[in-house]
Amino acid sequence: MTLSFRARxxxxxxxxxxxxxxLAMAAVYAGTRAFxxxxxxxxxxxxxxxxxASAVDEPGDGVHLHEFSIPGTQEFADKFxxxxxxxxxxxxxxxxxxxxxxxxxxxxxxxxxxxVSPTMDVxxxxxxxxxxxxxxxxxxxxxVAVGLFADQLESTLxxxxxxxxxxxxxxxxxxxxxxxxxxSSVLAPVRxxxxxxxxxxxxxxxARLDAPGSEDEIGRMTALLNRMLDRLRGAIDANRxxxxxxxxxxxxxxxxxxxxxxVTLKRERDGTEYRRVLAEVGxxxxxxxxxxxxxxxxVRAQERRTPPMAEVSLAVVMRESIESVAGLAAERSITISSxxxxxxxxxxxxxxxxxxxxxxxxxxxxxxxxxGAVRVSGRLESQPGEWASDAAxxxxxxxxxxxxxxxxERVFERFRRLDASRSRRTGGTGLGLAIARExxxxxxxRVQVLPGVQTxxxxxxxxxxxRAADVTSAV
Ligand code: ADP
Numbered sequence: 135m136t137l138s139f140r141a142r143x144x145x146x147x148x149x150x151x152x153x154x155x156x157l158a159m160a161a162v163y164a165g166t167r168a169f170x171x172x173x174x175x176x177x178x179x180x181x182x183x184x185x186x187a188s189a190v191d192e193p194g195d196g197v198h199l200h201e202f203s204i205p206g207t208q209e210f211a212d213k214f215x216x217x218x219x220x221x222x223x224x225x226x227x228x229x230x231x232x233x234x235x236x237x238x239x240x241x242x243x244x245x246x247x248x249x250v251s252p253t254m255d256v257x258x259x260x261x262x263x264x265x266x267x268x269x270x271x272x273x274x275x276x277x278v279a280v281g282l283f284a285d286q287l288e289s290t291l292x293x294x295x296x297x298x299x300x301x302x303x304x305x306x307x308x309x310x311x312x313x314x315x316x317x318s319s320v321l322a323p324v325r326x327x328x329x330x331x332x333x334x335x336x337x338x339x340x341a342r343l344d345a346p347g348s349e350d351e352i353g354r355m356t357a358l359l360n361r362m363l364d365r366l367r368g369a370i371d372a373n374r375x376x377x378x379x380x381x382x383x384x385x386x387x388x389x390x391x392x393x394x395x396x397v398t399l400k401r402e403r404d405g406t407e408y409r410r411v412l413a414e415v416g417x418x419x420x421x422x423x424x425x426x427x428x429x430x431x432x433v434r435a436q437e438r439r440t441p442p443m444a445e446v447s448l449a450v451v452m453r454e455s456i457e458s459v460a461g462l463a464a465e466r467s468i469t470i471s472s473x474x475x476x477x478x479x480x481x482x483x484x485x486x487x488x489x490x491x492x493x494x495x496x497x498x499x500x501x502x503x504x505x506g507a508v509r510v511s512g513r514l515e516s517q518p519g520e521w522a523s524d525a526a527x528x529x530x531x532x533x534x535x536x537x538x539x540x541x542x543e544r545v546f547e548r549f550r551r552l553d554a555s556r557s558r559r560t561g562g563t564g565l566g567l568a569i570a571r572e573x574x575x576x577x578x579x580r581v582q583v584l585p586g587v588q589t590x591x592x593x594x595x596x597x598x599x600x601r602a603a604d605v606t607s608a609v
Pocket of ligand 1: 502536551563567
């Protein structure tokens with residue numbers, strides 16, 4: 135049978151506390167016993183000294199005993215005395231002893247006669263006691279052996295033992311109850327997590343674990359598990375969207391290609407016509423390739439697999455992006471100017487950042503008027519708060535028709551185009567801004583269309599950034 139974790143925890147607590155408690159009580163008992171016996175010995179020595187003095191206090195009269203017997207009282211009953219000769223025979227003794235021979239053994243009597251005054255445990259008339267032997271000084275030497283019964287002390291110790299045993303049992307019972315209660319309350323969050331995890335395992339991917347609201351081990355574990363679930367959810371969603379988007383968006387060009395091919399094959403055509411159709415088919419396939427690539431990029435960004443981040447010179451990445459659209463801009467006499475200082479850096483991944491700038495610049499050129507202008511600028515903005523890193527703020531401005539206020543956020547949605555026919559003509563996939571936003575957010579940044587711009591459009595990208603310490607190596 136396997137015990138529950140709660141039961142095992144309680145048992146271990148009980149065992150540990152039981153051992154500590156037993157040791158503590160044994161120490162209390164032993165300490166008290168030693169203390170009481172030491173006290174008894176002190177009494178015994180005092181009594182024995184008095185007894186010795188009184189045994190020889192009448193010169194010429196020899197030795198004698200001072201025995202009082204008060205009928206009906208126990209007052210002196212605890213004391214017993216023997217006067218023993220050097221040869222070990224009893225000269226006189228307390229009446230209560232009757233005719234018992236010398237209680238102290240010979241060796242101890244010898245020690246007493248040598249002036250050592252030994253004390254020892256004795257058993258007299260079936261009762262335990264302590265006894266001391268003192269030597270009389272005089273022509274004839276005797277041993278005055280004085281004893282005290284330890285009944286009272288032993289009975290006190292017995293009471294103490296019972297008391298300790300009672301406290302021991304009650305403490306252990308209380309520990310068992312407290313241990314079980316504590317184990318239950320400690321394990322309550324774990325039980326809740328298990329129940330919720332079971333629901334999630336059954337397919338409720340939206341469910342999350344209740345945060346205990348504390349920054350302890352359980353709180354951190356819950357937060358981590360929730361983060362893991364968020365990422366799993368993100369990955370599942372991204373894949374689901376990818377499948378839906380891909381099948382939806384690829385169906386259009388595929389149908390067009392098939393239609394074109396079917397019409398062309400209906401009758402014999404000349405070489406020029408075949409070439410024209412093949413060129414069109416090739417163009418559509420290229421578009422499909424772009425779309426698939428964009429969708430894959432979007433999925434990866436949505437899965438939030440954080441790429442390795444480095445200090446990236448914005449001027450360098452922007453220059454590459456500008457070069458990639460330079461041909462397109464020249465065709466329509468659009469001028470592109472960049473005012474990015476080489477020292478301005480962002481903490482990001484250069485390759486992914488390039489995709490963001492490519493998209494923004496291509497849009498700025500594509501949705502511009504002929505002979506228009508594109509202006510790129512950047513600055514470093516310090517953030518309030520000691521721990522927030524500074525923000526690199528990049529603006530991409532154009533002189534195109536602008537984006538209506540109501541569409542400022544919606545252009546970042548997947549496949550959102552303001553003017554479908556115009557955008558189709560420009561060959562965009564409608565995913566550029568969605569990808570840009572996913573990537574920028576991946577680096578903890580933000581991208582938006584600035585509000586209140588009168589002519590043209592200004593895209594603002596904010597990224598955690600700073601100034602490169604070594605400008606020449608950054609450029
Ligand atoms: P597309 O592939 O169509 O360019 P995007 O996601 O890059 O897709 O852009 C979404 C839509 O936002 C575009 O179709 C266009 O209508 C609009 N848009 C983007 N950039 C600009 C801009 N600089 N000026 C005006 N409209 C823009």
